[in-house]
Amino acid sequence: MTTPAINTVSWFQIGSDRPEQAQQFYGELFGWNFTADPNLEGYDLINYPGSDIPSGGIAHSPDASANHAIFLVLVQDVAATVAHSERLGGKVIQPPTTSPDGLVFAYLDDTSGNRFGVFTPAPKP
Numbered sequence: 001m002t003t004p005a006i007n008t009v010s011w012f013q014i015g016s017d018r019p020e021q022a023q024q025f026y027g028e029l030f031g032w033n034f035t036a037d038p039n040l041e042g043y044d045l046i047n048y049p050g051s052d053i054p055s056g057g058i059a060h061s062p063d064a065s066a067n068h069a070i071f072l073v074l075v076q077d078v079a080a081t082v083a084h085s086e087r088l089g090g091k092v093i094q095p096p097t098t099s100p101d102g103l104v105f106a107y108l109d110d111t112s113g114n115r116f117g118v119f120t121p122a123p124k125p
Contacts, residue, residue, distance in 0.1 A: 034048050
């Protein structure tokens with residue numbers, strides 16, 4: 001498995017209060033495949049046809065007000081990127097958070113109010 005380059009869009013997330021409907025829509029539209037994330041309840045991994053490596057996910061939202069589509073950028077250091085974003089006028093929506101498997105992520109708004117995420121992958125076992 002090849003690790004994407006630092007500072008590239010390397011993941012996307014769709015939030016839906018109707019995840020089964022989202023899976024059906026995107027599955028039929030693009031042929032995407034879905035599996036439950038074994039490390040995170042309420043999250044499904046998205047695989048493109050012919051790929052065993054997930055490229056995105058569907059987060060199960062509690063209601064329609066939390067539905068979203070967002071891109072995430074792979075960075076070297078989430079905390080440093082968050083701090084740099086703030087210096088440039090960005091707004092921290094969710095500070096750096098570490099998932100149970102060690103993935104670190106944060107959500108930010110750019111200076112136009114567009115939401116995006118940054119992350120570093122979980123350490124390889």
